[in-house]
Amino acid sequence: FSFFLALKFQLRGVHLGHREKKSLKNRIQLAFLKLWHPKMKLSCSFNNLQDFINSGSKYDYVFLKPVFVRHSLLDFSQTFSRKQLEANLPNSKKKVFALGSVSAEKVPMAQGVGFDGVVLQGSFWNQREKKMDFFKAVHEACSEPAAQRKSMGIRPVRINMT
Numbered sequence: 001f002s003f004f005l006a007l008k009f010q011l012r013g014v015h016l017g018h019r020e021k022k023s024l025k026n027r028i029q030l031a032f033l034k035l036w037h038p039k040m041k042l043s044c045s046f047n048n049l050q051d052f053i054n055s056g057s058k059y060d061y062v063f064l065k066p067v068f069v070r071h072s073l074l075d076f077s078q079t080f081s082r083k084q085l086e087a088n089l090p091n092s093k094k095k096v097f098a099l100g101s102v103s104a105e106k107v108p109m110a111q112g113v114g115f116d117g118v119v120l121q122g123s124f125w126n127q128r129e130k131k132m133d134f135f136k137a138v139h140e141a142c143s144e145p146a147a148q149r150k151s152m153g154i155r156p157v158r159i160n161m162t
Contacts, residue, residue: 003029006040013041013060045099049084057093063119066100067110077101082113089114103134107141118142 003026006014014033016026033040045063046052052062069075076082077100089096098110099119110118120138127134 003033006033007036011040013043015043015045016059017045047079049080049088052096053088059094061095061097061116063097063099064115065098067098067115068101068103068106070101076109085113085115102138104137104141107138108144 003014005011014030016030030042034042041060042058043061043063044055044059045065046055047065049064052064055062064080066077067080069077076085092114095116096114097117097119098106098115099121102110102118102120107118118138120135
């Protein structure tokens with residue numbers, strides 16, 4: 001990722017992938033970017049709970065992935081146990097979103113362990129039919145009273161690749 005694009009196109013945020021967050025050059029550019037635009041939002045994905053815990057507070061929000069088992073309605077992935085999530089998410093000073101095999105049935109599980117929201121990625125795009133029905137079901141699950149107590153919801157994100 002070239003950080004000058006964030007400046008050139010006046011982006012509201014930058015998401016760092018696995019490679020970007022480890023590069024010294026990118027960390028220096030990121031520090032400059034945050035000094036130049038202190039309101040710039042930073043996000044990052046983590047595949048490991050310990051890396052997430054050790055990340056400190058430099059990110060405005062993070063994605064944990066993969067949170068759920070793809071073909072199960074009731075299971076968290078082997079990467080994240082319910083007990084670990086319940087112990088660490090409520091203490092986080094940043095917003096944490098569940099990514100990976102999200103469905104309407106799994107929204108209450110995500111809310112129950114302390115996630116601030118869910119991210120639809122492959123679970124949505126891999127739907128062969130009835131994508132809108134799938135989306136509406138997840139949206140409705142996020143609108144349930146239990147989800148609202150945690151202020152969980154769906155927010156649109158615009159990505160323009162032109």
